[in-house]
Amino acid sequence: MARVYNFSAGPSMMPEKALKRAAEEMLECGSSGQSVMEMSHRSKEYEAIITGCEALVRELLNVPDNYKVLFLQGGASTQFAMVPLNLMKTGKADYVITGQWAKKAYQEALKFGDAKAAASSADKTFTYIPELTPDMFRADADYVHVCYNNTIYGTHYNTFPNVGDLPLVADMSSCIMSEPVDVSKFAMIYAGAQKNIGPAGLTVVIIREDLIGGAKENVPTMLNYQIHADNGSMYNTPPTYSIYMCKLILEWLKDDMGGVAQMHKVNLHKAKMFYDYLDSSSMFKGTVVPKDRSIMNIPFVTGNEEMDKLFVKESKEAGFWNLKGHRTVGGMRASIYNAMPVEGVEKLIDFMKDFEKRNG
Numbered sequence: 001m002a003r004v005y006n007f008s009a010g011p012s013m014m015p016e017k018a019l020k021r022a023a024e025e026m027l028e029c030g031s032s033g034q035s036v037m038e039m040s041h042r043s044k045e046y047e048a049i050i051t052g053c054e055a056l057v058r059e060l061l062n063v064p065d066n067y068k069v070l071f072l073q074g075g076a077s078t079q080f081a082m083v084p085l086n087l088m089k090t091g092k093a094d095y096v097i098t099g100q101w102a103k104k105a106y107q108e109a110l111k112f113g114d115a116k117a118a119a120s121s122a123d124k125t126f127t128y129i130p131e132l133t134p135d136m137f138r139a140d141a142d143y144v145h146v147c148y149n150n151t152i153y154g155t156h157y158n159t160f161p162n163v164g165d166l167p168l169v170a171d172m173s174s175c176i177m178s179e180p181v182d183v184s185k186f187a188m189i190y191a192g193a194q195k196n197i198g199p200a201g202l203t204v205v206i207i208r209e210d211l212i213g214g215a216k217e218n219v220p221t222m223l224n225y226q227i228h229a230d231n232g233s234m235y236n237t238p239p240t241y242s243i244y245m246c247k248l249i250l251e252w253l254k255d256d257m258g259g260v261a262q263m264h265k266v267n268l269h270k271a272k273m274f275y276d277y278l279d280s281s282s283m284f285k286g287t288v289v290p291k292d293r294s295i296m297n298i299p300f301v302t303g304n305e306e307m308d309k310l311f312v313k314e315s316k317e318a319g320f321w322n323l324k325g326h327r328t329v330g331g332m333r334a335s336i337y338n339a340m341p342v343e344g345v346e347k348l349i350d351f352m353k354d355f356e357k358r359n360g
């Protein structure tokens with residue numbers, strides 16, 4: 001077996017330890033006599049899994065007691081609708097457009113109320129994060145929505161989004177658990193699991209309790225946070241196996257990596273190595289202004305489309321997969337989430353140096 005280094009933006013690499021544990025427990029989890037996939041979600045055994053997973057989310061992110069942690073389905077994209085359906089109480093919300101995902105969230109909100117694009121970095125192909133000041137937002141907006149880490153363009157809020165006293169909602173799909181965050185500064189955080197914490201489909205929502213319960217009568221039951229909060233994420237059958245995988249990955253993050261602050265140090269180290277190389281290379285160039293660079297997603301180009309293609313082809317043959325950039329950006333992108341080993345980044349840099357020597 002030869003596992004590749006997978007630089008995909010998502011679904012992406014998972015810690016080998018979590019995968020091995022899942023393999024060991026495939027036929028029988030603990031002494032339950034069954035696979036997790038076969039368990040009743042109402043069983044004692046499964047109860048331990050979902051409450052264990054929630055406890056890990058709370059511990060690792062230091063989630064205050066007045067926040068609910070929900071395990072939902074439908075990916076981050078379903079949150080693009082759930083956020084306005086539940087939080088638009090007066091019908092107004094402001095969005096910061098920093099890329100495709102932020103734009104999709106905004107466009108979905110337009111279906112439900114008066115959504116406003118309060119700031120945008122579209123003028124420079126989303127290669128930076130616009131500076132935010134509270135006066136840019138409507139004082140009576142129900143919330144401000146930001147995409148904290150822009151997966152496609154490789155930007156990240158390295159200074160905290162200044163929205164004044166307005167409730168701040170953040171899509172953290174591609175950075176959750178990669179860095180410490182002060183949850184109390186957010187009204188709500190959500191993340192599709194498939195980048196840093198689990199299988200695709202599972203979505204983690206962390207929401208302040210006072211924001212729950214504002215959905216209108218006609219909001220579908222499954223899209224109402226109140227229903228999920230009141231039922232411990234078990235109004236219907238939750239994505240049981242995905243929550244189990246999430247728990248194994250968070251156990252690895254806690255026990256093997258030493259928690260989120262330690263993980264952040266490793267992530268900073270991996271990203272610095274990569275950016276230092278890009279900044280010194282005469283062939284490869286980063287596309288993002290240095291102050292807004294993401295440590296999770298790193299887009300880069302050679303400036304020559306044929307050369308980019310050759311690089312993507314040869315890197316794949318060498319065991320570095322999915323380095324092709326998003327179709328809207330071109331070039332390349334290396335996504336280096338929590339589970340990408342330091343060694344994977346080192347080896348990719350070595351490969352790039354060699355490629356540069358051969359083709360420069």
Ligand SMILES: *Cc1c(COP(=O)(O)O)cnc(C)c1O
Pocket residue numbers: 010074075076077078101147149150151171172173174192193195200201
């Ligand atoms: C991947 C991603 C999404 C979409 O997630 P799905 O789970 O596929 O709906 C949304 N926002 C961000 C920032 C992402 O990286």
